[in-house]
Amino acid sequence: MITMEAVMEIPAVTAGSSPPWPVAAMAPGSWLVLDASCADDQVGLFVAALAARIEVQPPGSRDEVVNALLADELLIAPGGLQVRDSTTATVVDARLLCRAGGLARLGAGGERRLPVAGT
Template sequence: MIVFRAVVEVPWTPLEARPPWPVTDMPLGSWLTLGPDCRDGDFGLFLAILAAPLDIAPSAAPAEIAAALLAEECLLIPGGIQVHDDSAGQSISPGCCSGLEDWRDWKSLLQGNEPWLGHDPTPEFAFLAGHFRLWQDGGAARATSSCVDIPRADLTAHLAAVHNDLAAFRDAFSTWSHRHVPPGFAADLATAIGTVLAVPRSSSS
């Protein structure tokens, strides 16, 4: 069984400061899955990851962090879609510099175009009869790289599942933000997160 997961990469270096809200402890370089099962600490970790590249004082209060995030013209979410094959026990993860905000680019596979999924490793597709083969690392590295086969007929349903997971995360994040972020920022921050995840509340696809 093939499963698509919306994931965010936990930084490879420790966060400089402990955010002013609960944060799930996860191994450096691991993957946080976004979806309906996320808990308070997961939302805190997600927001800490988004804030990590910004120029924010280690002792910043929730309002300062929210204001800095809202001031960004374009928020980036390190991660993407992770594809897991239960039967083979294989997972293909996004490469470096891949962004979850671009997850809808996967639709372009149906037009014969290959979405960019990062580098080092550089995930790469092969277009085969009736399915897409996704390698964890392309080019000369294919010989030793793991791969997963995704039936072409199932791609739309897999992406719909990602949309549903992100929409559920968006709604739960909105509830979380109203508990942990000052009222003057909570609603706007929740809206911004829905937009950057490509699941604004007006979205129907």
């Protein structure tokens, strides 16, 4: 079955920039699938990625961060849509769908990645 999944690219976290709530430990540049199966710390990671792009004076409490997020008119997080075929275990990476350079063979996680001719 072919599905499309909303994904967020995991940002690099620098020392001293950790939010005042639990966040999942994931490698920068990897993808977090955003769906109902997300654990609390994965939701925390998503909110932290949104909060990293707004201005909150450190050390911002959870309430200050949430209030700033709610007041912001435009929230941006790096990500997109990832296409997955569960029958063939093929994944079309969201980062590659959104760039003019086409698709590249990544081969991470044992999944086959689709190349595009001429790239």
